[in-house]
Amino acid sequence: MSKPIRPDKIDSVIHERVRLAIVSALAVAPEMSFNELKATLSLTDGNLSAHSRTLEEAGYIRINKSFEGRRPLTTMRLTPKGRHAFRLYLTILRRIIERNVQ
Amino acid sequence: MERDVAQARMREVQRIMERTTLYTLLPGTPAVIGGVMALAGCVASYAMIKSLDFADVLALSFEAQIGFCIMWTVIGVVAVTQEILLTARAARLAGVSPTARPARFAAFSLSPSVAVAMILTAVFLHDGNMHYIAPVWMMCYGTGVYAAGLFSLRLPRLLGLAFIAMGAVGLLLLPQYGVLLAAVSFGLLHIVFGVVVLARSRQSSLI
Numbered sequence: 001m002s003k004p005i006r007p008d009k010i011d012s013v014i015h016e017r018v019r020l021a022i023v024s025a026l027a028v029a030p031e032m033s034f035n036e037l038k039a040t041l042s043l044t045d046g047n048l049s050a051h052s053r054t055l056e057e058a059g060y061i062r063i064n065k066s067f068e069g070r071r072p073l074t075t076m077r078l079t080p081k082g083r084h085a086f087r088l089y090l091t092i093l094r095r096i097i098e099r100n101v102q
Numbered sequence: 103m104e105r106d107v108a109q110a111r112m113r114e115v116q117r118i119m120e121r122t123t124l125y126t127l128l129p130g131t132p133a134v135i136g137g138v139m140a141l142a143g144c145v146a147s148y149a150m151i152k153s154l155d156f157a158d159v160l161a162l163s164f165e166a167q168i169g170f171c172i173m174w175t176v177i178g179v180v181a182v183t184q185e186i187l188l189t190a191r192a193a194r195l196a197g198v199s200p201t202a203r204p205a206r207f208a209a210f211s212l213s214p215s216v217a218v219a220m221i222l223t224a225v226f227l228h229d230g231n232m233h234y235i236a237p238v239w240m241m242c243y244g245t246g247v248y249a250a251g252l253f254s255l256r257l258p259r260l261l262g263l264a265f266i267a268m269g270a271v272g273l274l275l276l277p278q279y280g281v282l283l284a285a286v287s288f289g290l291l292h293i294v295f296g297v298v299v300l301a302r303s304r305q306s307s308l309i
Contacts, residue, residue, distance in 0.1 A: 020115065021118050024115045024118040024119050028122040029122050090112075093115075096105055096108035097112060
């Protein structure tokens with residue numbers, strides 16, 4: 001029988017709902033623009049900016065700012081560290097669901 | 103964390119991943135295949151009616167007209183079928199259900215405009231007025247693709263808008279060049295779209 005999951009094992013950066021949504025989307029799409037993410041997740045500019053900054057500071061996503069023609073283009077992608085953290089978080093979720101551990 | 107919360111989080115993650123996967127599942131190869139089929143259909147149409155105007159099909163014998171209709175029906179059915187099968191295969195390879203909610207939304211968005219185009223086609227055939235058949239199909243299809251693109255990336259919406267714009271120009275200015283309009287839109291535009299999608303996905307997989 002394996003050990004129960006301690007609350008401190010849960011990654012607080014990913015656990016936040018909006019940040020989890022951002023990471024979930026970027027886990028599938030190789031790269032998404034700011035506007036695409038905003039539309040997919042139905043977020044406001046401010047909300048997405050704030051949470052993506054937190055994820056970037058944690059090293060979970062990489063934000064690239066460039067220009068497409070004359071328009072600024074911000075794109076985001078998951079880093080290997082972010083992908084690992086996301087997988088770990090999903091594993092913990094599954095264990096909680098399967099064993100009803102609190 | 104409680105079990106209910108974990109389950110809710112897991113459902114949320116699945117929902118977002120499904121939605122995002124369908125964002126990225128643009129049908130590149132099926133678009134190229136469909137475009138080539140449409141081009142072939144246009145070449146065959148021109149060979150049959152010796153004109154760029156679909157209205158001239160009415161000058162053919164009844165048997166030839168039936169053959170013409172069967173040819174385009176087969177092209178339409180095969181093009182749509184291969185697109186559904188290849189996209190569903192891509193979805194399965196990506197680990198999501200091909201019948202997930204966003205895919206159904208996309209299908210539902212496309213079907214009303216295609217149904218409208220089919221009804222208008224029947225009316226045109228009944229009235230013996232085939233001048234507008236290509237631009238009407240272009241605009242109906244473009245409307246459907248644009249609506250379906252609301253659940254996807256910007257690229258399909260641009261394709262839909264291009265179809266609508268070309269259809270409008272064709273309807274207002276060039277209805278007698280229906281075969282050419284169909285070749286450029288359903289043929290070349292689809293091929294260009296497919297090539298762009300394939301190039302983008304290759305670029306992403308290389309990074």
